[in-house]
Amino acid sequence: MKIDKRSLLAVAALAALAQFSMPAGAAGMIGNCELVSEKGSIPIEKPAKSGQLTVEVSLPAPIWWNGDTPESIKDGMEYCLAAEIAWRAGYDKMEVINVGWDALVTGQTNDFDLALSEISITDERKKVVDFSIPYFSSDIGVLAKADAPVDEKTIKERTVGVQVATTGATFVSDVLKIPKEQTQAYPDQGDMFTALAAGQIDAAVTDTSIVLAEEVKSSGKHVVVGQYKTGESYGALYPKGGTNNATIDKIIKSIIDDGTMSKLAAKYLASVWGKDPATVPYFNP
Known part of the structure; x- marks a missing residue:
């Protein structure tokens, strides 16, 4: 079901x-x-x-x-x-x-x-x-700073944050094929979002439902700029x-x-x- x-x-x-x-x-x-x-x-x-x-x-x-x-x-x-x-x-x-x-x-x-x-x-x-x-059901979303957004082309040229052992991490490496040197992995999502706020990464990639929650929590500083259809x-x-x-x-x-x-x-x-x-x-x- x-x-x-x-x-x-x-x-x-x-x-x-x-x-x-x-x-x-x-x-x-x-x-x-x-x-x-x-x-x-x-x-x-x-x-x-x-x-x-x-x-x-x-x-x-x-x-x-x-x-x-x-x-x-x-x-x-x-x-x-x-x-x-x-x-x-x-x-x-x-x-x-x-x-x-x-x-x-x-x-x-x-x-x-x-x-x-x-x-x-x-x-x-x-x-x-x-x-x-x-x-x-949730797809994979992309969270970025509101004043420094990325799109489907520029994301592959930026530094991307993922959470260890998540489907988002697998998607970034296997589907988007973003090089390891452009990827930062974090043990939990809180660390990843803190890194985004600090400018250590340009985008955070994880479930759309999770980044939407973080967008609300950030009071407009972060925004979900896009998502990828995965059927998760x-x-x-x-x-x-x-x-x-x-x-x-x-x-x-x-x-x-x-x-x-x-x-x-x-x-x-x-x-x-x-x-x-x-x-x-x-x-x-």
Whole structure:
């Protein structure tokens, strides 16, 4: 199953205009997330840690996880998605663990139920981890300083920043074929965006959804100048062969099917970005 980005954001935008709100009779809350589903409707009997859902993320991830530390985060698109999964699985307690990106996508972490961190589903990653059904689609975006933009031609002549072990890094090297001497690799996206602000790189290349969030955070100093069509989809990352993987898949499908996913996208993505990612111009590789 694949959720089309245009369809998802169109629904999300309509919901945003309707001033998204949950019903007053919400069943419960985790953080600031109001949960209206039935608790334990699709139960998980043996979570990684007793009595809770354990969720990994690689921070920072603004808008998706609103805060810099697990303790400070109370909402965000993926945080509230995780909260909804926990509730439907039968738990009102959720532990968030911050892990390194490279360790996460190469299957080096353990004792968790799932990870949500804007993780693109790839065949290479499937060799060491499992993925849920897709819940969001995102292409590869290009972020530059507003006063020093790049285009599809000049980007190949500039210094480009990427995050280690991401699909963006692979795209820059294998598709755009930008030489290594023009590429700077960073362990996390926060370091990459700091380098852009400092003028150490001319452009940052990663998921369109991520650079759109950074554009908003920069208050106009950075702008998403273009994107490349890749057809990527985000999925929850599971431990390889995890006993609860199929059950969590059922929960995520129920969240998509009952409209909760679109409502979360409206509140935390479309209403904050102020635009549909599909309106960002597409570059030719």
